[in-house]
Amino acid sequence: MTVPTALTADALVARHAATLAAAGVPTPGVDARLLVRAVLGGTRDGALAGDDPRLSELDRLVAERSRRIPLQLVLGATWFRHLRLVCRPGVFIPRPETEIVAGVAIAAARDAGPRPVVVEPCTGTGAIALAVATEVAGAQVHAGDVSDDAVALARENLAAVEAGDADVAGLADGAHVTITPSDLLSGFPEDLRGTVDVLVSNPPYLPAGDRPTWEPEVADHDPDAALVGGRDGHEVVDALLALSAEWLRPGGTVVLEIDDRRGPDAIRAAEAAGLTVAAIVPDLTGADRAVRATRREERP
Ligand SMILES: C[S@@+](CC[C@H](N)C(=O)[O-])C[C@H]1O[C@@H](n2cnc3c(N)ncnc32)[C@H](O)[C@@H]1O
Structure with a gap:
């Protein structure tokens, strides 16, 4: 009779990292460790x-990841600031880079007073909205x-x-979230127009021409409409900057994630919308x- 060999977590990580590396997964060691941890419960x-x-x-999870299904879809969740989504x-x-964008919005909302009104178009999983609502007391x-x-x-x-x-952060005191x-x-209450303290968004902002450069995890699994912001890439960014000039209260703040190649364009678009770039x-x-x-x- 064959006695099955005992396996340590480290041995499993090494074995599965090699499998993932052979499949072209860009971060095989990290992914193998997270998959082993998900199955063994952290021990x-x-x-x-x-x-x-x-x-x-x-083995089943490693096979899925080897087919270049994103780790977050294999595990069914991801971490974002204090949230498990x-x-x-x-x-x-x-x-992860959107955690910084959320952090800027959180700081602006905290500065805005006791019941800041925050709007977040293009919410996806709700990551930014929920980060604000779990970290800013009174956030609406x-x-x-x-x-x-x-x-x-x-x-x-x-x-x-x-x-x-x-495992999930709770709502901050007095915070409330509506998802529409x-x-x-266009789906937000009209009476918010001109009253918003913070408008934050991570909209689609890549040009369609970038598609051939995307890894399979992105090209085959993120919805195209979540990535491409029109032919030029920044059409949704430009539209949200223009809308911010109408929906923010005077002194209110807009924070938008952008294509890192388009910083100067974003400044020009914000100024063209009549905003002051901070x-x-x-x-x-x-x-x-x-x-x-x-x-x-507004001037007195
Ligand atoms: C880059 S994803 C960001 C999702 C989420 N905010 C995050 O950071 O994880 C962009 C999101 O915008 C949504 N979207 C695209 N066009 C939109 C539009 N015209 N109005 C509202 N949402 C839109 C997509 O469905 C997608 O969920």
Whole structure:
């Protein structure tokens, strides 16, 4: 009789990292460790018997990742600031650089007073809206998306936050979130026009011509409408800057994630919309990642 060999977590990581590397996965070691951790529940102690049923579950997840399905879809979730967000095919997967964009909006909302009104078009999973609502006391957040799948998933992620599910940050004191089907701002209450303290968004902002350069995880799994902002790439950014001039209160702030090659264009578009550009915000790699601008105060 053959005695199954015991396997340590480190041995499993090494074995599956080699499989993922052979499949062309860009970060095989990190992905293997996260998949092993997802199946073993975080423990790195002891060894698994070679016939442990969790090993076949791990093999199944590694096979999916080897087909270049994004790690977040294999695991069904991702982390974003203090949140664990459910991820699902058909809805854009939140990216780490957007955590910085959310952080700029959070700072602006905190500066705005006790019940800041924050609107977030293009919400996807609800990542930015929920980050604001879990980190800013009193925030009144209105989020929307043109995709029905995104609206459904954002509502599901909101329900987990409202329910105080384990592993998920809860709503900040007095914060409230509404998620609405909305093409840009068209689905938001009209009476918000001219009253918004912070408009924040990570809209589609890539040019269609970039498609051939995308990794399979992006090209085959992120919805095209979440990525491409018209032929020139910044059509949605430009539209949101123009809308900001109408929807922000005087002194209100807009924060938009942008194509890192388009910082100077974003400044020009904000100024053309009548806004005062406060900053181009770099991400952790130093790339131009967001534009922050304000609506001018009205003169007495
Ligand atoms: C780059 S994704 C960002 C999603 C989310 N904010 C995040 O950072 O993870 C862009 C999102 O904009 C949505 N979208 C595209 N065009 C839109 C429009 N005209 N109005 C509203 N949402 C739109 C897409 O469905 C997608 O969910």
